[in-house]
Amino acid sequence: MSAATTSTAPVEQPKAQLYSFPGSVWASSPRLALIEKGYSPSDVEIRTVDLLKGENFAPSYLRLNSKATLPTLVVPLASTISGEVDTKYRAITTSDEVLRFLDQSRSAQSLEAKGEAGGKSNPAPMLSPATIDDKAAGDALVALVAGPSADPNFLLLAARTSAELAKQQQGFQATFCKNRYEAIQKYRSEISTTITSTENPRTQQQSAALIKWYDDKLAEISLLTEVYVNDDATAKTKLIEAGVATWKGVGAALTQIEAGLKGPFLLGGQVSLADLQVGVWLARVLSVAQGLYPGESDAVSALSQALSWEGLGEGATTVGPKIGAYWKLLMERPSFQEVYKDGLH
Structure with missing residues (x-):
C-alpha cells in the first residue's frame, strides 16, 4: 500500500467581497477608494447586486445586510484564515465603515510589513x-x-412638476419602483410559504420577523409605490411637493x-x-x-x-x-x- 501524500500547494487565501451596483450612489465611493488606494483587481472581489431587479431584498442578501442597502463589504477574519479552519466573515454595511476599512487595510506600513514597495507604482495614500x-x-x-x-x-425618483412626473412614469423611475415593489412581494410570499410548511419553531420565528421586515419596507416606500404602481393622484401631488x-x-x-x-x-x-x-x-x-x-x-x-x-x-x-x-x-x-x-x- 502506498503511503498517503500531503499536498504542499499553498492554500488560496479568501478575499474580501464588495457587493455593489454600477448605478448606485453610495456603492460608487468604495469603488473610487479601491483605485485611490492602489488595490489591484485581485485584492477584492466585486459582486453585483442588481437593484433594478430588487436583488437587494433577497433573504440571502438580507442575511449580509439587514438594511438591504449598498455597499456591503464582506471580509474574512484573519484569525480563521487557514487550511484547517473554516473561514469566518464579517459584513461591513455602511459607506463610512467600508471606506475606513479600505483606507486602513492598505497603508505604507502594511505594504512594508508584506515586503511590497510603495511609490507611484504601488500607492497607498491615507485618505482619512x-x-x-x-x-x-x-x-x-x-x-x-x-x-x-x-x-x-x-x-x-421625485419630480418638480406634473409634466416631469408624467415623463418619469414612462421611464426608468417607474421601472425601478415597479420592480422593487414586485420583488419585495415575491420574497414575502416565498417566506410566508415556509411558515406553513415547517414545524420548526426557530424557522417560523425567523420567517415571521422577515415578513414583518418586508411589510415595514412596503410601508416605507408606499408614496413611490402609489405614484409609480397605482398612479394615485393624491400621492403624485405629495411626491411633487x-x-x-x-x-x-x-x-x-x-x-x-x-x-x-x-x-x-x-x-x-x-x-x-x-x-x-x-x-x-x-x-x-x-x-x-x-x-x-x-x-x-x-x-x-x-x-x-x-x-x-x-x-x-x-x-x-x-x-x-x-x-x-x-x-x-x-x-x-x-x-x-x-x-x-x-x-x-
Whole structure:
C-alpha cells in the first residue's frame, strides 16, 4: 500500500467581497477608494447586486445586510484564515465603515510589513483626515449630503412638476419602483410559504420577523409605490411637493459645501474620504440635472439651471465657483474617470 501524500500547494487565501451596483450612489465611493488606494483587481472581489431587479431584498442578501442597502463589504477574519479552519466573515454595511476599512487595510506600513514597495507604482495614500479638526469638518460636509433633506436617491425618483412626473412614469423611475415593489412581494410570499410548511419553531420565528421586515419596507416606500404602481393622484401631488423640497435641500447643501470647501479638495490639498462621499453625491445631483436640462453644454450648467428654477422660490440658488472648480478637479482623477466612464449616475 502506498503511503498517503500531503499536498504542499499553498492554500488560496479568501478575499474580501464588495457587493455593489454600477448605478448606485453610495456603492460608487468604495469603488473610487479601491483605485485611490492602489488595490489591484485581485485584492477584492466585486459582486453585483442588481437593484433594478430588487436583488437587494433577497433573504440571502438580507442575511449580509439587514438594511438591504449598498455597499456591503464582506471580509474574512484573519484569525480563521487557514487550511484547517473554516473561514469566518464579517459584513461591513455602511459607506463610512467600508471606506475606513479600505483606507486602513492598505497603508505604507502594511505594504512594508508584506515586503511590497510603495511609490507611484504601488500607492497607498491615507485618505482619512490627519487632524481632529479636519475629521470634524469632513464629517460635517458628509452629513450634509447623507441626510434626508438632500437624499440623492429620492432626488432621482421625485419630480418638480406634473409634466416631469408624467415623463418619469414612462421611464426608468417607474421601472425601478415597479420592480422593487414586485420583488419585495415575491420574497414575502416565498417566506410566508415556509411558515406553513415547517414545524420548526426557530424557522417560523425567523420567517415571521422577515415578513414583518418586508411589510415595514412596503410601508416605507408606499408614496413611490402609489405614484409609480397605482398612479394615485393624491400621492403624485405629495411626491411633487417632496421633490421641490428636496431640490431646495440640495441647494442649501451646496451653499454650505461652497462655504466650507477649503480647496482645491474639501479639506485642502489632498483628496480625502470626505471627497469620495461628497463626490458621488454631487455626481448623482449633476446627473439628475442633466436629465432635466439636456440642452445645457455641461453638467454644472445644467445644475445651475435646476438650482435657479423659479419654482424653488426663496430656495433658488446657483452653483458656486469653488464647487465648479472642485468638480472639474475630481473628474480629472483616474478614479472618477473609471467609475463614471459610462456617464454620471
